[in-house]
Amino acid sequence: MVNPTCFSLKKIKACDLFFAPACGIIEVDYFEKGFAMIETAKQQERAILVGVELQEIEHFDMSMEELASLAKTAGAEVVASYTQKRERYDSKSFVGSGKLEEIKAMVDADEITTVIVNNRLTPRQNTNLEAAFGVKVIDRMQLILDIFAMRARSHEGKLQVHLAQLKYMLPRLAGQGIMLSRQAGGIGSRGPGESQLELNRRSIRNQIADIERQLKIVEKNRETIREKRVDSSTFKIGLIGYTNAGKSTIMNLMTDDKQYEANELFATLDATTKKIYLKDQFQVTLTDTVGFIQDLPTELVAAFKSTLEESRNVDLLLHVIDASDPNHEEHEKVVLDILKDLDMTDIPRLAIYNKMDVADNLVATVFPNVRLSARDKGSREALRRLLIDEIQQIFEPFSIKVHQDQAYKLYQLSQLALLDSYTFETEVEKITGYISPKNKWKLEEFYD
Helix, strand or coil: CCCCEEEECCCCCCCCCCCCCCCCCEEEEECCCCEEEEEECCCCCEEEEEEEECCCCCCHHHHHHHHHHHHHHCCCEEEEEEEEECCCCECCCECCHHHHHHHHHHHHHCCCCEEEECCCCCHHHHHHHHHHHCCEEEEHHHHHHHHHHHHCCCHHHHHHHHHHHHHHHHHHCCCCHHHHHHHHHCCCCCCCCHHHHHHHHHHHHHHHHHHHHHHHHHHHHHHHHHHHHCCCCCEEEEEEEECCCCHHHHHHHHHCCCCCCCCCCCCCCCCEEEEEEEECCEEEEEEECCCECCCCCHHHHHHCHHHHHHHHCCCEEEEEEECCCCCHHHHHHHHHHHHHHCCCCCCCEEEEEECHHHCCCCCCCCCCEEECCCCCCHHHHHHHHHHHHHHHHHCEEEEEEEEHHHHHHHHHHHHHEEEEEEEEECCEEEEEEEECHHHHHHHHHHCC
8 A cells, every 4th residue: 555645735725636546545635834645545446447459559458467567556456357449439438338338337246446447538538437437537647647656755756746647637627526526535525616626727737837947946956966976078877668677676786776676667766876887997877767668648758857868868778678578579669769759769779688587588679788687696797798898889999108197197087988908118008998089088188
């Protein structure tokens, strides 16, 4: 069950409401200092999953399996799954009338509390489905937003999730009196009327503007901290991948850190950056950030843009792939599509096929790549060697002569360059290695 999650909010009326997470009905309690606590009911919700397979949809079964994982991550008990093949979604009820009655019968007979739909519902569809079933209905996007709200730990992460929630909820207020009433205190409890919904709309717009202002300040402060923490000449590596691929485990493997890792979706939302030594004194930074998923809500992509840009400003992307997942090829495509949307396809990329200890008959589809198990300490050395080889491909070779009176400068150079060989000559030391094109100017003082 999910612990209550705090969000920093502009203080608003106590009757303002938020959508319910899949793990329980929520109530919003406002405190004097302008903080809101989202509290979940203690009972586990019993959920039915609903999906419609259109002819043009690829990997429908994978998507439904993923929806079940998302629901369980949110704390729901998945009781049943209903699917239907159609040429198009029903504009009123998403599914056809026959399937609607079938689901309704299951809801009534098995004490179902929540219906989760594997698509983004229109406000009209959401309202009609709730009226038909008499229970809460949420869609895939709302479910993902809820999980992000559960996972957010930092002040910035909570602000980003809250912003995405508000932007998602704003166009869905009109006509949702049934849903909002139920979220306020369960079926049959008193809820806001239409005039109150209009008040919510204005309040939400004000909150959106306020949070966006706060995020600009946070982003500016984070940029300042990043500039102080990491010299622009330092080589930067970003970890990317589908959610639960093992990015945080790779991070811990390379840094000897104890960053939170778990076999669950979206275990990491906040960007984490660590320094590591790859060879001698050569330093790089390694950044872990939020994982990707199929149909990631656009509200989240927009809200987490600044966090995702932690990986956008890197020199090399490590694409972590769960080799044990039978759908890993589809997951790879999702990641590549999101990289394209974020204008990150020009960044060099190295694939890491992780969890090879439990993978069967892997056929690699991303190159260059390395196969390993982050649980195996021997994989650390294999990954380190591969990273060095890959960085050498990105860097440019050089050869310099270091005079005895310049020896003190060699240490500084060794932090920025991969030094390869040393040859001692009379009063000079000949050194070869590889250096980033942007740092090549630092070699000028060594040339005669």
